[in-house]
Amino acid sequence: MWDSSKCNLCGDCLTRCLYVDYDKSKAAGDIKLLMEGKPADILYKCVTCCACYEYCPTGADPFDLILKMQEQTHAFPISKEGVGMFGLAPTIPSRVTEGDADKPVLSLCVMQLPEGAVEGQMFKGMPVATGGDFFCYVGYMHAGMESPLAQNAKKFIDNLAALGREIVFLHDDCYAMVDAKVKDYGINVPFKYMHILEYMRNYLRDNQSKITRLNKKVAYQRPCASRFTPGKDVFVDEIFELIGVQRPSRKYERETALCCTGAFVRVYPQLAAEVQAKNVDDAIQAGADALITLCPMCDRVLRKPTAEKNLKKIYITDLCRMALGEKDFPD
Ligand code: SF4
Numbered sequence: 453m454w455d456s457s458k459c460n461l462c463g464d465c466l467t468r469c470l471y472v473d474y475d476k477s478k479a480a481g482d483i484k485l486l487m488e489g490k491p492a493d494i495l496y497k498c499v500t501c502c503a504c505y506e507y508c509p510t511g512a513d514p515f516d517l518i519l520k521m522q523e524q525t526h527a528f529p530i531s532k533e534g535v536g537m538f539g540l541a542p543t544i545p546s547r548v549t550e551g552d553a554d555k556p557v558l559s560l561c562v563m564q565l566p567e568g569a570v571e572g573q574m575f576k577g578m579p580v581a582t583g584g585d586f587f588c589y590v591g592y593m594h595a596g597m598e599s600p601l602a603q604n605a606k607k608f609i610d611n612l613a614a615l616g617r618e619i620v621f622l623h624d625d626c627y628a629m630v631d632a633k634v635k636d637y638g639i640n641v642p643f644k645y646m647h648i649l650e651y652m653r654n655y656l657r658d659n660q661s662k663i664t665r666l667n668k669k670v671a672y673q674r675p676c677a678s679r680f681t682p683g684k685d686v687f688v689d690e691i692f693e694l695i696g697v698q699r700p701s702r703k704y705e706r707e708t709a710l711c712c713t714g715a716f717v718r719v720y721p722q723l724a725a726e727v728q729a730k731n732v733d734d735a736i737q738a739g740a741d742a743l744i745t746l747c748p749m750c751d752r753v754l755r756k757p758t759a760e761k762n763l764k765k766i767y768i769t770d771l772c773r774m775a776l777g778e779k780d781f782p783d
C-alpha cells in the first residue's frame with residue numbers, strides 16, 4: 453500500500469521503468485504530482501507491469517499510488533468490454549475434486565492451463581480447486597483498477613480457508629494476493645500455503661533418482677505478480693539446477709524482466725508487439741533452447757511470438773515432467 457512517509461522522491465521507480473524514458477527529475481516530478489492528488493503523465497504511459505513496486509528501494513509502493521490514481525482518473529484506456537472480462541471470472545462455476553487426504557489442495561484460480569499441465573506424478577492425488585470462488589481479483593490491476601482487490605480479498609481468503617487444507621497456488625497472482633497484498637488490507641491468512649515453484653522444488657529434491665538431467669539452456673518468463681513476491685525466484689534457480697537446465701543471463705530477466713504484454717496487449721497493441729519481439733529476441737540471443745512460462749496468461753500470450761521466431765515455449769510444469777521422463781523435450 454502506498455506510504456508517502458517512505459518516499460524520498462529518489463525517482464528510482466520511474467527511471468527504472470522499462471516503458472518510459474524518464475530522468476530523475478521527471479520521475480520525481482510525476483510522483484510528487486500524484487502524491488498531491490494531481491494527474492501526471494505516468495498515468496497515461498504506465499502499462500501496469502507492477503515492476504515499480506519492486507524498484508522502490510524504500511518500500512513506499514509507488515505502483516499502488518499509480519494504480520489508485522489510474523482508477524480515479526480512468527487514465528488506463530481499457531475498454532468496457534475489457535473490464536467486463538474480469539467481471540465474468542467470479543461467475544465461473546467452482547469445483548473441488550476429490551483427492552488423497554494427506555495431499556494439499558492445488559488451487560488453479562480461473563486459469564486455463566496448457567493441456568496436461570497438472571498431470572503426472574508430481575500432482576497425483578492432489579485435490580484441485582478451480583472457478584470463481586478461487587479467483588483472486590489481482591488481474592484487475594491490468595485494468596487500471598485497485599478497488600476490486602480490496603473489496604474481494606477477504607472473500608477470497610475465506611473461500612480458501614473453507615477448504616480446510618494446505619493450499620498450493622499455481623497462479624502467481626493468487627500467491628501475490630495471499631503472501632503480500634492481504635497485508636495491505638489487514639487480513640490474516642488462516643491456512644498454510646506454498647507456491648507451486650516451492651512445491652515442485654520439494655518434489656524434485658525428494659525424488660532426484662527419478663530425474664534425467666535435460667542439459668538445456670532456457671529463458672524464464674517472470675510473471676508481473678512476482679514483483680510482489682520476488683523471494684521465490686530462488687525456487688526457479690533450484691528447480692533448474694535439479695533438472696539440469698541453465699538459465700543464461702540476458703537483458704530482460706529477474707528485476708529487468710519484460711511483461712509478457714498480457715497486461716496491455718488489447719490496450720496498446722503496437723507497443724505490445726514491440727515488447728514481445730524484444731523479449732523473444734533477447735532470449736534467442738542469450739542462446740536459450742526454449743522460453744519457460746509460469747503464468748498461464750504469459751503462456752498463452754507468448755505462444756505466437758515465440759512460434760514466429762522458432763523459439764520453443766514450454767510451461768514450467770511440463771519442463772519438470774520432461775526431466776521426470778513423462779514428456780519429451782520438443783525437437
Ligand atoms: S516511490 Fe520509491 S522509488 Fe519512487 S520516488 Fe518514492 S522512494 Fe523513490
Ligand code: SF4
Pocket residue numbers: 465466468469470471472494497498499500501502503504505515518
Ligand atoms: S507499473 Fe510498470 S509500467 Fe507502470 S510505472 Fe510501474 S514500472 Fe512503469
